Amino acid sequence: MTKSPEISLCVPNQAEYLRVIRQIAMVVGAKADLTLEALDEGQLASDEAANILMKFAQPDDVLYFDWSVQPGSLHLRSRTRCLLPELPDLPETLEYAWVIIQAITSELDIFLKDGQVHVNLTVTSAR
Numbered sequence: 001m002t003k004s005p006e007i008s009l010c011v012p013n014q015a016e017y018l019r020v021i022r023q024i025a026m027v028v029g030a031k032a033d034l035t036l037e038a039l040d041e042g043q044l045a046s047d048e049a050a051n052i053l054m055k056f057a058q059p060d061d062v063l064y065f066d067w068s069v070q071p072g073s074l075h076l077r078s079r080t081r082c083l084l085p086e087l088p089d090l091p092e093t094l095e096y097a098w099v100i101i102q103a104i105t106s107e108l109d110i111f112l113k114d115g116q117v118h119v120n121l122t123v124t125s126a127r
Helices: 015-031 036-056 089-096 098-104
Strands: 007-012 062-070 073-081 107-113 115-123
Touching: 007 015, 015 036, 015 062, 015 073, 036 062, 036 073, 036 089, 036 098, 036 115, 089 098
Parallel strands: none
Antiparallel strands: 007 062, 062 073, 073 115, 107 115
């Protein structure tokens, strides 16, 4: 169970905002008392979630992110509008990004609902 968001952010579907997304993930993750390795993984997972959303969003769409924490865990709920009727095979479509995000998250859920693609994930410190 996650708390209400520590921080919410909406950004245009543009790669130059990835740095902002990574920085927010680090700041919020530090509040969860994550290990340095988990902080890095939280940044990378947030970055990969954004890349996944960008892949399915239209160029003028907005990406939405909500980060929350529990002791030792960083949670991200993210979404954007998607015009696809269903998601393609994710491991094949996302290739290396799929391998990365699967390896560094303790929970991962990518799905379509009400015309939006959602990427929800959790990164947990191994203590």
